[in-house]
Amino acid sequence: MEISQFFEDYEPGAQRRTTGRTITETDFVVHAGHTGDFFPHHMDAEWCATQPFGQRIAHGTMTFAIGVGLTATQINPRAFTYGYERLRFPTPVHIGDTLHTTVTIGEMTPDTKRPSHGRVVEITETKKQDGSTVMYCEHILMVEKRGAAA
Template sequence: MIEEIYYEDYQLNHERKTLGRTITESDIVLHAGQTGDFFPHHMDAEWCKTQPFEQRIAHGTLTFAVGVGMTATLINPVAMTYGYDRLRFPNPVHINDTISVTVTITEKKDHPRRPEYGFVTERLEVTKQDGSTVMVVDHILLANKREVK
């Protein structure tokens, strides 16, 4: 779906939620192959049994990629990603955990040098089926303004 959402259209504290997605062993193996991260935390089930977390954990970068991807449901030609801040993984994601994302608009501010743009910050909170938070990150959008003052 394509929709133009300008800086002025974003409302502080507006929230949207995604559906769930289950992280599989195949996801972890494919991600390891794509990134070269074959650490035993992700790949060695027997070694993980000797660790406090007792089972393989998904890569943080996998959780990030899937979580962010789950929020990409709209093509907005008047806004784009400027970057991400304050990325945290407070709890692990394991094989067969189902994650979902809540996106909340937390900040809006004018671009300091380009009055035709503003910054919009979306907080992405990824949780799993037990309600625990597994990732939090601030996604910063550069959004066109409808009206330049």
């Protein structure tokens, strides 16, 4: 879905929640193939059974990609990604977990280098079915200010 929001249209505290997505064995295998990360923590069920976590854990980069990817149902052509900060994976993801992401509008500041834009921080939290947070990050958007294109 395309929305057209200027910097001034964002409201701190506004939230949206994505639909869910269940993690599969295929996700683990495809991500390992894409990244070359075949560490036993992700791929060796027998070895993982002997470890404190007891089963395979998802790659952090996969959790990030899926968690952020879930939010891509809303596209704003007036905004672009400036970057991500404070990325954390406080709880592991396992095969069979269902993830959803909540985006909350946080801090909004003018951009000193680009006066035609402002920075909007999207607090991005991905949780699994038990409500525990599996990924937290702050997504910084550069958003066009109203009247800047005129």
